[in-house]
Amino acid sequence: MLEARDLTKTFRIYRHPAARLWEGLAGGVRHRRATALAGVSFRVARGESVAVLGGNGAGKSTLLKLIAGVLLPDRGTVRAAGRVRALLELGAGLEPQLSGAANIRTLGLLLGMSEGEIAARREAIAAFSGLGEALARPVRTYSSGMAMRLAFAVAAHSDPEILLVDEAFAVGDAPFRARCRAWLADFRRGGGTLLVVSHDLAAVAELAQRGLVLERGRLVADLPVGEAVDFYLARTAAPAAARWEEEPAEHPRLAAARLAGARSGSGEVTCGERVLLDVELAGGRRPAAVVVAMAVRDRFGQTLYATDSGARGLRLELPAGGARRLRFAFAADLQPGRYTVALGLAREDSPLEWRDAALELVVVAGQRRFTGVVDLAARLERTA
């Protein structure tokens, strides 16, 4: 059981680092305050998995750090009945100059295991991490995915009762993720409590039963995870049209984009309707040949479709200081729901700009009925 009551955390921002010391010693106020969490209360029952959703700066990581005890709250309490183990940030607690094998011991001790327990579980940890020969190499040579696999493997074998995980599932190869899923399922069946923060909404929806949505430090929703994801996405909806910075720049850039149904004329289209995506480009100091890319994603960030001007056989020459408009037209053969459109711009040799969730596309139900994500427009006929 995990209970947070009225958790409040503000960070004091000082003009000079020494001002913090004078204030602590002599009193008085020498800072501005930035609120990270304001009066957050919730309970997580034994065996329950809860996801924390929210945009950047919403207070997700601060919440996990307060529960883990690496930060102290201004006000409020955390009560945790059981051993709390936390994986905060990538490569949490690993020593880069030591080998992977040596880090199993280091991290095990840091997570509260005894030397005996570590020795007994070393094989299992090595197998779970799937790092094999790489365990003999120093951790500084690891990719962030490998480091996280090692850290997660150790945490998984440290007898956690309450596990806090910050952005750990975005990494690792498919077999590792499968092992994680299997382990977490076991963990929950055994009464383990999980609190997870991730931007990977698909992973969150799969792992958690409940979702907490944080917005500028306040808890604005506590719902079953599917509803929580919808709630979060509705609050962070992208517009159907956008224009980006006006002044001329060094390099070519995306100047504006607009998305509209051919019939509806708005960002809300009927299933199957033709969608027109207009993109406006602004030239840089020098003429350049560029490629424009677009991607349609579902609410979990899964790319459903992506293409670019190069793939469509369109050669785009952008004159210095000039502008170009182009239009992608595609059919919204998608299940009703909210989708985002990402846009990118690249020179032939290097990427220039990438705007995730630049625009939002809302598909509403029309005549067509199907289940799944994409309407493949299957035709049915009797053949015998």
Added chain:
Amino acid sequence: MKLELLVHFVRQELLDRHAGTALGAAWTVLLPLAHILIFTLVFSEVMAARLELPGLAELGRHGYAIYLVSGLLAWNAFANTVTRAAASFREKAHLLTKVPLPLLLLPLPAALAEAVIYALSMAFFAIFLALVDFPWHAAALWVAPLFALQQLLALALGTLLAVFSAFLRDLANAVPVVLQLWFWLTPVVYVPAILPRDWAWLVGFNPMTALLANLRGALIAGHSPDWGPLAWVAGLAAALGVAAVFLTRRLERDIRDSL
């Protein structure tokens, strides 16, 4: 559990600092030994003739070397403990922000690791003393509690500095400079008798003067401790220790925020 973690941190202080080098852990002892050898060679030639200390003349031509090394080993442990403990919050910041650790655990490994190095160095020193037919005294056993008191002083001071340097990075640079000055204000390479009268009070006020005098008195001359100056040192260590614990508790939230 916390004990095993502490042992691990001490090991790390001693061994892992030299991980990846060809000589590995041997550096832990080689560096202080080389340091001592250089000082002994240089100062035996320069200073030895002017030395007049009770009990020292009888030790013959190694008298100054014994005087110097006995002081230098203790001073090095003191200075390194203060420096490493003062840096401990910042150096372990990468762990503090990710794993729940008690703050007051962090300066401790420095004091313990330096004690291990001191014990090893003293073992080498004892071999040297045996080779030059040094007359042992039972009072030499006082070296252990005197050294423990010295390390407590260093730990308290280092922890206090660690609290301050969580907010003021500049301290990390200032500490070694101040210790350098402190070194020359302590009779490590010289004897108190050669000091000009105007400076004597400052050196007498210095807790390390009293500690080294007692330590050498016990080891070289076989004297029992001189309790007066030691009471002052113990009082100072206790006061600094209380201040360090109080400030760490009071400022813990801010320390964690600022790392």
